[in-house]
Amino acid sequence: MRQLALNRLDELRKAMDLANNHGVTFECGLISALRLHGVELPLLPRRALDLEKLHIVVDDPAKRRIWNGAQCHLLTKPAWRSIPQEHRREYSPTQIIEGVHATHPLLVWAQMARILDEDELTVLADSMMRRNQSDPHFTPDDFNALLEILPPRFKGRAKCRNAMRRMRENTDSSMETRLRLRLEAEPLPELRTLQVNHKVAVNETGASVYLDMALPDLRIGIEYAGRHHADQWSDDVSRQSALTAVGWEVLTAHNDTLKDAEQWREFLIRLTALVLSQRQRQR
Incomplete structure (x- = not known):
């Protein structure tokens, strides 16, 4: 702003x-x-x-x-x-x-x-x-x-x-959109269900966090580093712990992730492995 x-x-x-x-x-x-x-x-x-x-x-x-x-x-x-x-x-x-x-x-x-x-x-x-x-x-x-x-x-x-x-409503940054468009161009079929600004309840009191992008069925979140999270969790460690406690895994991308081909490939490998892992956990 x-x-x-x-x-x-x-x-x-x-x-x-x-x-x-x-x-x-x-x-x-x-x-x-x-x-x-x-x-x-x-x-x-x-x-x-x-x-x-x-x-x-x-x-x-x-x-x-x-x-x-x-x-x-x-x-x-x-x-x-x-x-x-x-x-x-x-x-x-x-x-x-x-x-x-x-x-x-x-x-x-x-x-x-x-x-x-x-x-x-x-x-x-x-x-x-x-x-x-x-x-x-x-x-x-x-x-x-x-x-x-x-x-x-x-x-x-x-x-x-x-x-x-x-185009998608209710995003928070241009880099978030660029990350989403890059992901949607990849062949991983699960990315066809990618949702933006996904709300996740993290406890019985109704506390929740928002993820830049998510694969809700697999409980995988994808975030672009550097954004301000519009929720009550100001501490990233507490936020991550809360998500992990309800079965969510989160991958974070940075500016270099998008710019460097090797880093992007590594990010996609980690995402693919996480998809397979989350599928196993849900069986």
């Missing part, structure tokens, strides 16, 4: 400077809109968008301008004016300060499909449906509703459809 707040302040400063220096009204889009809305940025392809510049969107070539510190993008489809008239109010740009607006977050997601790969488009969608993030907070139905009214053809529409099948 601290990084999101810093990003928002930096982007607000850029927008205010541009508005004051040129006395213009404009719409911030793409990554600038995401920052202003407090949404975590996905990983961008190299040189896709300049992170230092303010990104402005227009839907008419005549409206394009060249300003220092800003980059102007011509976006016609999907854009706000490509939405049917009866639905435009719902997806109107948000006024941030006087003269400065930001594209609606859902519309930004659809526009980013021309830039992002399918995995990162899914990561972006998950970040807009975070468990502890209320503004903006969307559901899979919201993404589907937007796609239903957008033009039948626009660059990235197929990626949007595929991402919708893979």
Whole structure:
């Protein structure tokens, strides 16, 4: 949240400077809109968008301008004016300060499909449906509703459809989503039942913990290190002991697990062995 707040302040400063220096009204889009809305940025392809510049969107070539510190993008489809008239109010740009607006977050997601790969488009969608993030907070139905009214053809529409099948509500971090997507691409059949943010009761009083991901039938939890667990257990050792006591085993992945091929292979071997072990225990 601290990084999101810093990003928002930096982007607000850029927008205010541009508005004051040129006395213009404009719409911030793409990554600038995401920052202003407090949404975590996905990983961008190299040189896709300049992170230092303010990104402005227009839907008419005549409206394009060249300003220092800003980059102007011509976006016609999907854009706000490509939405049917009866639905435009719902997806109107948000006024941030006087003269400065930001594209609606859902519309930004659809526009980013021309830039992002399918995995990162899914990561972006998950970040807009975070468990502890209320503004903006969307559901899979919201993404589907937007796609239903957008033009039948626009660059990235197929990626949007595929991402919708893979997105998950109520996650806690982008790295958690990347770990899940990596696991779901593996051939281990048990991973087809992977659930996110799984709640596990650990004693008779109703105390519970949440796991990033879980295979509930096998009582296997998978976590990404470094997350804040939104439950009453602040001590990891106590948490692990409580889970073990009710028959759960937990594997933890780190950033290096995803980056290093050998570490990823070792992680999968440990997971496969744990699947076999938990099956034996349940017999």
